[in-house]
Each structure stands twice: as C-alpha cells, then as structure tokens.
Amino acid sequence: MLKNIAEAAKQASFDLLKASTIQKNTALSAIKKHILDNKDIILSANELDMNTGKSNGLNESLLDRLLLTSERLDTICADIDTVIGLDDPVGAEFDGKQLESGLFLKKRKVPLGVIGVIYEARPNVTIDIVSLTLKTGNACILRGGKETLNSNITLVKLITKALVSVGFNENCVQLIEDPNRSLVLELLKMDKYVDMIIPRGGQKLQQVCIENSTIPVITGGIGICHLFVDSSADQTKALEVIENAKVQRPSVCNALDTLLVHNEIAAEFIPKLVVSLGKKDVFLKGCSDSISIDKRIAPIQIDDYDTEWLSLTLGIKIVDTVEDAILHIRTHSTAHSDSILTQNIKNADLFVMSVNSAVVYVNASTRFSDGSQFGLGAEVAVSTQKLHARGPMGLDALTTYKWIGQGDNLIRS
Missing domain, CATH: 3.40.605.10 (Aldehyde Dehydrogenase; Chain A, domain 1)
Incomplete structure (x- = not known):
C-alpha cells in the first residue's frame, strides 16, 4: 500500500x-x-x-x-x-x-x-x-x-x-x-x-x-524557549512580554519555558512577576535564590530546565550576568527561540551573537516564531538544525x- x-x-x-x-x-x-x-x-x-x-x-x-x-x-x-x-x-x-x-x-x-x-x-x-x-x-x-x-x-x-x-x-x-x-x-x-x-x-x-x-x-519544533530579563530592562513592559510569551498559547513550541532574571533586579522584579502570572494561573518553579525572594515559588529540579512544559508552568533561574544567561541557554536550549529584554545595546549585541538558536529576539516575545507571523503565510515546520533550512x-x-x-x-x- x-x-x-x-x-x-x-x-x-x-x-x-x-x-x-x-x-x-x-x-x-x-x-x-x-x-x-x-x-x-x-x-x-x-x-x-x-x-x-x-x-x-x-x-x-x-x-x-x-x-x-x-x-x-x-x-x-x-x-x-x-x-x-x-x-x-x-x-x-x-x-x-x-x-x-x-x-x-x-x-x-x-x-x-x-x-x-x-x-x-x-x-x-x-x-x-x-x-x-x-x-x-x-x-x-x-x-x-x-x-x-x-x-x-x-x-x-x-x-x-x-x-x-x-x-x-x-x-x-x-x-x-x-x-x-x-x-x-x-x-x-x-x-x-x-x-x-x-x-x-x-x-x-x-x-x-x-x-x-x-x-x-x-528536525525541529521542540522548543525549550528562554527569556532573559537584563538589569536594564523596563520591568513593566517586561511583565507584559513574559505574560504574552507564557500565557497566550502555552501548548505550542514557541511558548516560554524558562525565565532568567538578572540578580541586580531579582528582589524587586520577582514579586511583581509572581503577582502578575499568578492572576493567569501560571505555576512557577524556581531556583533556591528565587524562592528566598518569594516563597510562593515552588522548588525546581535541575532536569526541569530541560523540559518543554507545553502548559502553564514556568521555570525561573536567577543569573549574575548576561554571560551566565547565555551559558544556561547553551546548556538547556533546543535552539528554537530565545529572547533578551534589555536597554543595554552592548548586552543585546552579545546575546544575539552568542545564542545559537534558530530565532533570537531583542525586546520581543518568543511567540513570534511562526511562519504566519514572519510573513511566510504558514510554515511546514520550525527547523532547529543548520543545514538547508532554519527557523520557520x-x-x-x-x-x-x-x-x-x-x-x-x-x-x-
């Protein structure tokens, strides 16, 4: 047949x-x-x-x-x-x-x-x-x-x-x-x-x-997507981008899975994040440093950073530098879509140059990784490999x- x-x-x-x-x-x-x-x-x-x-x-x-x-x-x-x-x-x-x-x-x-x-x-x-x-x-x-x-x-x-x-x-x-x-x-x-x-x-x-x-x-379509909130990020706008990336349609491959937060703003930003995403029923799992800031965050296991949630669950990790954020992404990313929220041009350029994913964003939601959104009409797949085709x-x-x-x-x- x-x-x-x-x-x-x-x-x-x-x-x-x-x-x-x-x-x-x-x-x-x-x-x-x-x-x-x-x-x-x-x-x-x-x-x-x-x-x-x-x-x-x-x-x-x-x-x-x-x-x-x-x-x-x-x-x-x-x-x-x-x-x-x-x-x-x-x-x-x-x-x-x-x-x-x-x-x-x-x-x-x-x-x-x-x-x-x-x-x-x-x-x-x-x-x-x-x-x-x-x-x-x-x-x-x-x-x-x-x-x-x-x-x-x-x-x-x-x-x-x-x-x-x-x-x-x-x-x-x-x-x-x-x-x-x-x-x-x-x-x-x-x-x-x-x-x-x-x-x-x-x-x-x-x-x-x-x-x-x-x-x-x-190959492609498996998206462990990251978003790094740099110390210079506009925190109010960052919450909006994070909500969009996580909540709009959590079951798809371009939805946010892990949020990385710069330690210089973590104490101020994470409680805002918990309140904002709590209203959307997002279950937060984070590192010990994030839990020490807000006890409403559940403990995360190291293997969870290798999980494509496809649900209203979000992993959180506090990092010291943009280089640490890049290293975490290199270790756990599936090379689908990753983003940085920052007002620092130097950090944005470093992130774009160093993160080796099919799509890398500056001050934008990962939800844009889609053939229709890219003006392609549709997509047959999102390729995360390098030969022949990459991205939508x-x-x-x-x-x-x-x-x-x-x-x-x-x-x-």
Missing part, C-alpha cells in the same frame, strides 16, 4: 513541475473554498477526535492542539490567502555568470519533489503543509497522529476534491490513513520516491526518524536549485 502511495506521489511531483503559478494559486483558492463551504463536516469530524481524545485521557495542551473551531478554520484560510499572495520562488534564477569557456551558467530554484511529513495532534498542520507544498510544486505524503485521524481524513478528502476540480493530479496530496506505527518506519525507507522527511512532534518521534530514515530529515520553514525552504549551463554547441577544451 505505502509503495503505491509513494509511487503515485512521485508521479504527481512530475506533473506539478509543469504547473504555473496561476494554476497553483487557483488550486489553493479551490482548497480554501472547499474548507469554508464544508466547515460543519470538518468540525463534526474534529468533534469525534476531541471526544476520543478526552476518553483516552489526553492532557489539555494536546486537546488544545487537536481542537478546530470555526474561528481557527477562518485563520487557516486566511493563511492560505497569504500564501497565494506570496511570490512563487520556483523558477527564480540567480548567480548567473559568463565563463571564459563561453558557457553561461546560472542557478534556478526548483521543487524538492516529494515531502513526507509525520506529525501529531495538529490538524491545522495538514492545511499549512498542503498550501506550502502545492505553492512550491511539491507533492506531499501526510502521516498525522491517530488522535487526528477523523479530522485529517475529512480535510484530505476535501483537498482532493478541490484539486480534481481544477485539473490537478489527486495524488499531489495523500494521507496515510492507517495509524499503524510500522508504516512510519516503512515510509522512512522510501528514498527512491521521497526527497525529504519532516517530523513535527516530540523528541521520541524525531529520534525515530533520525535513527531509521534513509531520507534527509529536517516557508516557501523558499521547500525548494532546491539546479545548475543550468547554456552554450552554442560548446565543447570542453
């Missing part, structure tokens, strides 16, 4: 090479229309997944990731519109040069081919992936989690109808409907047909892909390039 899916996807990727930007945008518009016209069907399928998830004891953060609402579908469709409005990178030519041999050499951006995406309880990811892969002329094979099976089956059926309605190969987008985990291992060996694997899930899933795939794997992966990250040499019946001397 899986071989048939992969072969069909490869053929669809060849068909997509001939699709113009106008044709691809037309397909995306059709997908958007099918989603908006069938909201009730989608939400009914999602309700089945939500009920099953609750019965199976999924925690609140996973249920939040699983949930689709009419408003969330509207947001998803708005992101499709954004992707439609973006420039198509495919076909762009660059680095052209005339060689002494007479050969004119240039590079042209082309699709990767077939992209396999393995993800968990995030049905909105289905649409994000489809919109970005189609716009860049890539076929995709989707393997969502069993928690989202009804939602994903419904979404992909609607996507297929939309593609067929505008003359596209229906196999441009395919879903592995069987939740059997052995199929993941089988997919990871399909290097004859699949050009890239993107796992969007926890550390266990990513490690399985790294250890078993014969296909290049893009939009259209450009789903292309490669080929060299094109043009001559006049040239031969090499």
Whole structure:
C-alpha cells in the first residue's frame, strides 16, 4: 500500500513541475473554498477526535492542539490567502555568470519533489503543509497522529476534491490513513520516491526518524524557549512580554519555558512577576535564590530546565550576568527561540551573537516564531538544525536549485 502511495506521489511531483503559478494559486483558492463551504463536516469530524481524545485521557495542551473551531478554520484560510499572495520562488534564477569557456551558467530554484511529513495532534498542520507544498510544486505524503485521524481524513478528502476540480493530479496530496506505527518506519525507507522527511512532534518521534530514515530529515519544533530579563530592562513592559510569551498559547513550541532574571533586579522584579502570572494561573518553579525572594515559588529540579512544559508552568533561574544567561541557554536550549529584554545595546549585541538558536529576539516575545507571523503565510515546520533550512520553514525552504549551463554547441577544451 505505502509503495503505491509513494509511487503515485512521485508521479504527481512530475506533473506539478509543469504547473504555473496561476494554476497553483487557483488550486489553493479551490482548497480554501472547499474548507469554508464544508466547515460543519470538518468540525463534526474534529468533534469525534476531541471526544476520543478526552476518553483516552489526553492532557489539555494536546486537546488544545487537536481542537478546530470555526474561528481557527477562518485563520487557516486566511493563511492560505497569504500564501497565494506570496511570490512563487520556483523558477527564480540567480548567480548567473559568463565563463571564459563561453558557457553561461546560472542557478534556478526548483521543487524538492516529494515531502513526507509525520506529525501529531495538529490538524491545522495538514492545511499549512498542503498550501506550502502545492505553492512550491511539491507533492506531499501526510502521516498525522491517530488522535487526528477523523479530522485529517475529512480535510484530505476535501483537498482532493478541490484539486480534481481544477485539473490537478489527486495524488499531489495523500494521507496515510492507517495509524499503524510500522508504516512510519516503512515510509522512512522510501528514498527512491521521497526527497525529504519532516517530523513535527516530540523528541521520541524525531529520534525515530533520525535513527531509521534513509531520507534527509529536517528536525525541529521542540522548543525549550528562554527569556532573559537584563538589569536594564523596563520591568513593566517586561511583565507584559513574559505574560504574552507564557500565557497566550502555552501548548505550542514557541511558548516560554524558562525565565532568567538578572540578580541586580531579582528582589524587586520577582514579586511583581509572581503577582502578575499568578492572576493567569501560571505555576512557577524556581531556583533556591528565587524562592528566598518569594516563597510562593515552588522548588525546581535541575532536569526541569530541560523540559518543554507545553502548559502553564514556568521555570525561573536567577543569573549574575548576561554571560551566565547565555551559558544556561547553551546548556538547556533546543535552539528554537530565545529572547533578551534589555536597554543595554552592548548586552543585546552579545546575546544575539552568542545564542545559537534558530530565532533570537531583542525586546520581543518568543511567540513570534511562526511562519504566519514572519510573513511566510504558514510554515511546514520550525527547523532547529543548520543545514538547508532554519527557523520557520516557508516557501523558499521547500525548494532546491539546479545548475543550468547554456552554450552554442560548446565543447570542453
């Protein structure tokens, strides 16, 4: 079964090479229309997944990731519109040069081919992936989690109808409907047909892909995110940024996990922090120095600094210098998103230069690490590695390039 899916996807990727930007945008518009016209069907399928998830004891953060609402579908469709409005990178030519041999050499951006995406309880990811892969002329094979099976089956059926309605190969987008985990291992060996694997899930899933795939794997999406409050930070504004980073949507990968506070302001700032976040039901766990300042903070274990909370829990640590903050981040970060709040330009520059994460912020919330917020329309993943792509992966990250040499019946001397 899986071989048939992969072969069909490869053929669809060849068909997509001939699709113009106008044709691809037309397909995306059709997908958007099918989603908006069938909201009730989608939400009914999602309700089945939500009920099953609750019965199976999924925690609140996973249920939040699983949930689709009419408003969330509207947001998803708005992101499709954004992707439609973006420039198509495919076909762009660059680095052209005339060689002494007479050969004119240039590079042209082309699709990767077939992209396999393995993800968990995030049905909105289905649409994000489809919109970005189609716009860049890539076929995709989707393997969502069993928690989202009804939602994903419904979404992909609607996507297929939309593609067929505008003359596209229906196999441009395919879903592995069987939740059997052995199929993941089988997919990871399909290097004859699949050009890239993107796992969007926890550390266990990513490690399985790294250890078993014969296909290049893009890792990322695990975000142990830090925010350092420097001694010169505006404390009132800092509280607002921290609340946004932690509370706005605690179940996502760009939410704040560990707060580092400069010791020069800790005695003044931490009680304000406890009151502010206490109103939002945030559970605070901190080092002994932070507890000595405010007893409402619970003790933290050293391993907790390596935890992506995905909930209303926040770790706190007091540090003596910006260098100590950088060292802590180097030790515990997953290289996703880290931020400094400061009025000291020298410290800001040092932080940006020294923190080796995919996204580094100065005086901003980590919640901005998102394809939509970055103006990419959506994202297929947030890469925390260094090769090929880094940070939120939009259209450009789903292309490669080929060299094109043009001559006049040239031969090499």
